[in-house]
Amino acid sequence: MDLTEEVTNGIFNFVQGAHNDYQGVLIHSVNGRNRCCIAALIVLMSKFRWGLVKSLEYINARKPGLEMTASLLKKLLQFEGRLEKDMIRFLSKDWTTLYVQGEHYQEEVIVTNSFKNSQKADTGLSYYP
DSSP, X not given: OOOOHHHHHHHHHHHHHHHHTTOOOOOOOSSOSSHHHHHXXXXXXXXXXXXXXXXXXXXXXXXXXXXXXXXXXXXXXHHHHHHHTSSSOOOBOSTTOXXXXXXXXXXXXXXXXXXXXXXXOOOOOOOOO
């Protein structure tokens, strides 16, 4: 699978077009290991201006057991590089930074807070029976 600009824009525009028409999109593959995850990563990275590691962390929290080949990761890193160099020149690479000027900011806040709330909190407390 080549992640050319035409392919990545096509995936994002298809999903975003359905979203704009208040329709859902099921991203699915038989084994759910590579291609469906790549499509979801492309959407997250493009829509919310997330970096690859942040997007992988989110996907892995929703679908544990993600398996990526080195060649797919390399292509996704190249895609991330293209995003970093485009007109916007912004990528959020941690859970404390959001793209405030983005048209999807409010949705990103909800997705980010949902993700953060779903993570196990490390309170530093120890409980003994």
